[in-house]
Amino acid sequence: AYVVTENCIKCKYQDCVEVCPVDCFYEGENFLVINPDECIDCGVCEPECPAEAIFPDSDPKAADWSEVNRQYAGEWPNITRKGDAPADADDWKGKPGKKDLLSS
Numbered sequence: 001a002y003v004v005t006e007n008c009i010k011c012k013y014q015d016c017v018e019v020c021p022v023d024c025f026y027e028g029e030n031f032l033v034i035n036p037d038e039c040i041d042c043g044v045c046e047p048e049c050p051a052e053a054i055f056p057d058s059d060p061k062a063a064d065w066s067e068v069n070r071q072y073a074g075e076w077p078n079i080t081r082k083g084d085a086p087a088d089a090d091d092w093k094g095k096p097g098k099k100d101l102l103s104s
């Protein structure tokens with residue numbers, strides 16, 4: 001499965017949502033997750049993310065994020081349409097150390 005990682009936090013561009021053929025994204029306040037059990041590994045969302053936040057769960061950059069995606073996919077509502085990104089999304093793009101800013 002593919003998973004969403006730290007780079008999404010406070011960026012939440014949502015371009016990923018538009019392209020997913022199985023609608024397996026779930027929405028939190030400032031982050032999105034993929035339900036790894038629903039993802040069919042098509043890989044289409046990965047290059048769509050302007051923040052480069054999406055990786056296959058086999059990638060070292062996805063370490064620790066599989067559990068986060070699985071957990072919140074069970075708690076947050078499904079999202080199937082792209083909404084507006086946060087007004088300051090570009091300011092947070094590529095910033096390190098955002099993990100503690102994830103709003104659950």
Ligand code: SF4
Nearest residue numbers: 020039040042043045
């Ligand atoms: Fe959806 Fe494909 Fe991305 Fe999985 S890899 S979340 S199925 S677009």
Ligand code: F3S
Nearest residue numbers: 008013014015016049
């Ligand atoms: Fe997040 Fe990238 Fe989607 S910033 S909402 S994973 S397009």
